[in-house]
Amino acid sequence: MQGVQEQIEELQMKLAFQELTVEELNQEVIKLNQLIANQQHQIQLLIGKLKAMEPSNIATQAEETPPPHY
Template sequence: MTEHQPQLQKQIDDLECKLAFQEHTIEELNDALTEQQKSIDKLNTQIAYLVTKLKAMEPSNIANMAEETPPPHY
């Protein structure tokens, strides 16, 4: 049984190394996801503000194409 211990220890060490790498990767992905969500929230706020501003604008003096009378030669 003692002859298998070095091999088992190596396997344990390899697994611990892989686990540490995965934990680090998950932490980095979580940080990136958090930053992206902050950006999305900010963009949504800006869009809502722009929509409000557009709705509040006075109508243009230019007539709508549907309201325009055709030229006299028609």
């Protein structure tokens, strides 16, 4: 059996590794949240531009007059 001191040291190393992993994952989550916020802002800008566009001069198919029949 391992001594108590060796077990404590092993647990401390595992804890340090887990803390590092959690911090790295946290940084990735922060980056992804910023990316999502940026993309949401860009989508809102595009929606605004689409709403501001003038309607097309091309009639929809429902508005078209039917072709003459021969």
